[in-house]
Amino acid sequence: MHNVSKGTLEVICGSMFSGKSEELIRRIRRAEFAQQHVQVFKHSLDTRKTIEHINAHSGYKYPATAAESAHAIKESLLPETYIIAIDEIQFFDENIVPLCMELIGQKKRVIVAGLDLDFRGLPFGKMPELLSLSDNVTKLKAVCNNCGADAHHTQRLVSGKPADFNDPLIQIGAEDCYQARCRNCFEITYNNYKSTQKNFKFYGI
Numbered sequence: 001m002h003n004v005s006k007g008t009l010e011v012i013c014g015s016m017f018s019g020k021s022e023e024l025i026r027r028i029r030r031a032e033f034a035q036q037h038v039q040v041f042k043h044s045l046d047t048r049k050t051i052e053h054i055n056a057h058s059g060y061k062y063p064a065t066a067a068e069s070a071h072a073i074k075e076s077l078l079p080e081t082y083i084i085a086i087d088e089i090q091f092f093d094e095n096i097v098p099l100c101m102e103l104i105g106q107k108k109r110v111i112v113a114g115l116d117l118d119f120r121g122l123p124f125g126k127m128p129e130l131l132s133l134s135d136n137v138t139k140l141k142a143v144c145n146n147c148g149a150d151a152h153h154t155q156r157l158v159s160g161k162p163a164d165f166n167d168p169l170i171q172i173g174a175e176d177c178y179q180a181r182c183r184n185c186f187e188i189t190y191n192n193y194k195s196t197q198k199n200f201k202f203y204g205i
């Protein structure tokens with residue numbers, strides 16, 4: 001059916017509330033219309049609503065297998081599967097990169113979605129490598145909760161205030177502790193000093 005020598009890797013990235021999961025579901029449904037065999041995974045860490053679905057904030061959902069590691073995904077794959085879709089890819093361990101490359105070598109179409117930046121405004125997990133190795137990148141923007149501009153940052157709030165730089169990297173939540181923010185409105189508390197991107201030392205931005 002697919003006269004190609006290798007598969008492909010597509011990455012859908014952006015901040016929270018940018019529509020990543022909706023876009024992933026859209027691509028899965030489109031493949032299903034073409035009767036291509038799809039397996040969908042999400043990280044078992046993300047238990048916001050149900051563990052068996054990808055949950056988009058818009059209310060869209062799609063059945064998914066919850067996996068705690070790249071190895072668990074590999075163990076679950078069926079030989080007839082052509083498309084492997086993985087949501088919340090940033091939560092997976094470092095073995096997710098070689099797994100994606102292995103699947104591409106097996107002529108599979110791999111579609112992953114996830115946060116490219118963490119709450120500190122730094123590249124998240126293995127996303128930089130996946131973005132570099134991908135065939136196609138879709139970077140989605142949310143709307144800044146403060147000013148309405150395009151937003152690519154995920155702002156974590158603790159009791160309504162910007163989280164501290166040294167807080168734990170992973171904290172599952174939704175609207176109550178995360179907002180989408182533009183570069184100008186994104187804030188992080190660093191070493192007890194309230195800081196904005198204007199004097200944020202990492203990357204000199």
Ligand SMILES: [Zn+2]
Nearest residue numbers: 144147182185
């Ligand atoms: Zn803004």
